[in-house]
Amino acid sequence: MNEFNESHDTGSVREFTVSDADAGPYALTEGPDGALWFTLVHRGAVARRDPDDGLVTVHPVGDGPTVITAGPDGAVWFTEYRAHRIGRLTPEGDYAPFAPRTPGGGPFGITAGPDGAMWFTLSSADRVGRVTVDGEVTEYPAPGAFPSALTTGPDGALWCTLNQGNAVGRLTTDGHGTAYPLPTEGAGPVGIAAGPDGALWFTEIGAGRIGRITVDGTVTEYPLPDPAARPHAVTAGPDGALWFTEWGGGRVGRITVGGDITSYALSRTDCEPHGITAHDGALWCALETGSLARIEVRP
Known part of the structure; x- marks a missing residue:
């Protein structure tokens, strides 16, 4: 167990140190246990932050753990980008990899x-995989080049960003794929999340925009105030808006379903915010420099 109790408070944003800067x-x-789980991509570990006392427990796993999510089986599941595996970790710390x-x-x-089941992208192979909780x-x-993030849509299909295909892809559970090209050249979509409005929302890291796509493939793009913001991950917030990280500017952004955009500065412009999720009534994002940031949701 590693204990990190430092914090940095700037009003609506509070940052908690959870690792050394190299992790x-x-x-x-x-x-599923109500705690905040996060990957330490350079340490080869997955960590848990206790919701009561903030203590951090670190579990060694495979090389390059990247994206993490809760599974239907009471465990957390994650991709191991450099080890080319899918990992499963229980709240008790039992780890199992699947190739x-x-x-x-x-x-x-x-x-x-x-x-x-759990679904995952194989970015370098242009494929999408499925693994059951038993490991099958x-x-x-994939319906296009370099599938990146993916999510379950309101239509019962899997939706993914096609980072090098400049498109958003849809994949049915029986493997039928469709690609929807984006209007902006070089958009480089990465993060994607189901919104509260029945559409999918995604980030365009190459174009500095947030995109919205309906289940019938209609795309709308919203330019960010900072064209160099490099938006990375996106999630639905508890306030009915979409929240995203601005990797290029050290900020967290918020966009309403009507397209109104606001942003929140983090402690450093070079803190490299990546993943973002709703937790305990707030938004939390991972800063690659060693912290987690909590952004208060205000009415």
Whole structure:
């Protein structure tokens, strides 16, 4: 167990040191146990922050743990980008890895699917995989190049960003894929999340925009005030808005379903915010420099 109790408070934003600067907090999720779980991409570990006392417990796993999410089985699941595996970790610390069928695929995004299984992207292999809670793995061709983040849509399909295909992809649970090209060239979509409005919302890291796509494929783009913001991850907040990290500017942004945008500065412009999730009535994001930031949701 590692104990980190330092914090930095700037009004609506509070930061908590959870690792040394070299460990690299990357993505985070609220676990089935109510705690905040996050990956330490450069340490090869997954950590848990206790919701009561803030103590951090670190669990060694495979190389390059990246995106993490809660599974339907009471465990957290995550991708191991450099080890080319999918990891499962229980609240008690029991760890199990699962190998995709395609070697060297570079698993990145992961989400709980509509069918009780976990779905993940193999970015380097242009494939999307499925793993049951018992470890049975199947794979399908992605609908475009370099599938990155993915999420379950309101239509019962999997939706993913196609980072090098400049598109958003839809994949049914039987493997049928469709790609929807983006209007802006070089958008480089990364994060994606289901919104409260029945649409999917995504980040365009290359274009400095937030995108919205309906389940029938209609795309709307919203330019950010800072074109160099490099928005990375996005999540639905408890306030009916979408929240996202601005990796290029050290900020967290908020966009309403009507397109109104505000942002919150973090302690440093170079703190490298990546993953973001709702937890305990607030928004939390992982800063690769060694902290987690909590952003208060104000009415």
